[in-house]
Amino acid sequence: MRAGTRQGAALAGAPVRATRGRARGRSRAGRRVTEALRNFDYPEALLFDCDGVLCETERDGHRVTFNKTFEEFGIPHAWDVEVYGELLKIGGGKERMTHYFDSVPDAEPWKSVTDPEERKELVKKLHARKTEMFLELVNQGALPLRPGVKRMVREALDHGAKVAVCSTSNEKAVQGIVNTMLPEFADRMPVFAGDIVPKKKPSPDIYQLAAKTLGVDPARCVVVEDTHIGTSAGKAAGMRVCVTKSIYSEEEDFSRADAVFDCLGDEGDERVKFHQLTTPGDFWLNPPLPVDYDGNWYAGDEPAVDDRLTPEERAILADLD
Numbered sequence: 411m412r413a414g415t416r417q418g419a420a421l422a423g424a425p426v427r428a429t430r431g432r433a434r435g436r437s438r439a440g441r442r443v444t445e446a447l448r449n450f451d452y453p454e455a456l457l458f459d460c461d462g463v464l465c466e467t468e469r470d471g472h473r474v475t476f477n478k479t480f481e482e483f484g485i486p487h488a489w490d491v492e493v494y495g496e497l498l499k500i501g502g503g504k505e506r507m508t509h510y511f512d513s514v515p516d517a518e519p520w521k522s523v524t525d526p527e528e529r530k531e532l533v534k535k536l537h538a539r540k541t542e543m544f545l546e547l548v549n550q551g552a553l554p555l556r557p558g559v560k561r562m563v564r565e566a567l568d569h570g571a572k573v574a575v576c577s578t579s580n581e582k583a584v585q586g587i588v589n590t591m592l593p594e595f596a597d598r599m600p601v602f603a604g605d606i607v608p609k610k611k612p613s614p615d616i617y618q619l620a621a622k623t624l625g626v627d628p629a630r631c632v633v634v635e636d637t638h639i640g641t642s643a644g645k646a647a648g649m650r651v652c653v654t655k656s657i658y659s660e661e662e663d664f665s666r667a668d669a670v671f672d673c674l675g676d677e678g679d680e681r682v683k684f685h686q687l688t689t690p691g692d693f694w695l696n697p698p699l700p701v702d703y704d705g706n707w708y709a710g711d712e713p714a715v716d717d718r719l720t721p722e723e724r725a726i727l728a729d730l731d
Contacts (some may be wrong), residue, residue, distance in 0.1 A: 453566075453571055453630050453687055453688065454571060454624075454626035454631065455571055455572040455621065455624055455630070455631045455632075456566040456571050456573050456634070456684070456687075457576050457617060457632070457633045457634070457649070458559070458563075458574070459575070459633070459637075459640050460575050460579055460584045460587060461577065461636075462656030462657070462658065462659065463556065463634055463635060463636045463654060463656070464555060464556065464559055464575070464587055464588075465554065465556060465587060465591065466556060466656060467544075467553050468657065468658055469658065471547055471548075471552075472494075472503065472540075472544060472579075473491070473494040474547075475540050475541075476489060478540075479539050479540040479543060482539065483536060484518075486517065486518055487510070489510075498637065498658055499639065501578045502578045503540065503579060503580065504533050504534065504537045505610060507533050507536060519532060537580065541583050544583050548590050549590055553587070554591070556654065556656075557675055558674025558680065558681065559592075559674060561676060561677050563595050564595070565685075567595065567598060569684060571684070573598065574600045574601070575588060575599060575603065576603070577602070577604075578604075578610040578611050580603065581603040584601050584603040584604075600620075602619055602623070611639050611640050612638075612642035612643045613643060614643050614646035614647035617631070617633060617644055617647035621649075628649050631649040631650070632649065632650045632651075632687050633651045634651075635651055635653055635667075636655060636659050637656070637658075637659045641653060651666070652667070653669065653671065654671050655670065655671070655672055655673075665695075666696075668694060668695060669693045669694055671693070
């Protein structure tokens with residue numbers, strides 16, 4: 411039985427010390443509260459981005475290994491922290507390199523490599539080598555998980571939700587992070603990454619593919635992202651998006667996000683728990699529509715169910731948090 415149903419059942423069976431008429435009214439209210447709570451049922455899937463969400467990989471992982479790759483291939487470029495921050499507006503590592511090289515066509519490697527197909531092959535070769543170096547960092551444990559990631563994955567799986575990773579990064583790199591940093595969950599965390607879809611974020615393709623493959627309703631998915639383009643992808647897929655700001659995304663526009671945190675928070679210091687992703691709360695920036703007394707969504711001025719709960723019912727809800 412889902413917890414939302416359990417909560418509703420608890421409310422429906424709340425003790426009542428009142429007249430017979432009031433008791434009948436309270437019973438009807440209990441049934442209506444049950445219906446309302448079911449509208450906030452647990453997500454069917456929790457979908458994580460990888461870079462900046464599972465780990466702070468961008469500044470001290472990807473950027474560093476891009477620069478080492480350039481040096482190894484004799485390419486006279488080195489991306490500093492600020493330049494790489496701008497390049498993160500481009501989704502995908504190969505796309506990022508191509509965009510940058512296009513911006514300096516008179517410098518190597520584009521100065522010597524002019525054929526479009528040869529340029530594509532060079533970028534693929536550079537990216538493959540960069541991925542090897544990145545995986546070495548991951549396997550060394552040099553890129554720890556962000557606070558609360560393991561806790562949230564465990565909570566989601568314990569509640570029967572599906573969990574997956576949806577990233578524009580190389581599939582081997584993403585799978586390496588999952589296998590190394592979340593080994594106890596790796597067999598239950600499918601990875602959708604790299605060139606598995608033709609369009610990278612902010613296109614919703616990667617999230618749409620995940621929902622279809624997992625057999626879940628996009629409207630019942632919660633995405634955890636750290637960037638504006640990732641947020642745009644999740645929202646375009648019809649999903650709710652919770653942002654955990656990363657080093658590079660602190661100043662980005664997250665007005666379309668449904669909730670924004672500095673991190674998910676480890677046990678004892680949680681910013682949000684899995685069960686809270688389905689209930690009204692102050693952290694929702696763009697909350698779901700309120701529910702009327704009959705448990706139906708509405709967009710008018712009718713008070714939500716919670717505004718009509720009795721003190722006893724409110725106490726039961728508080729105990730269940």
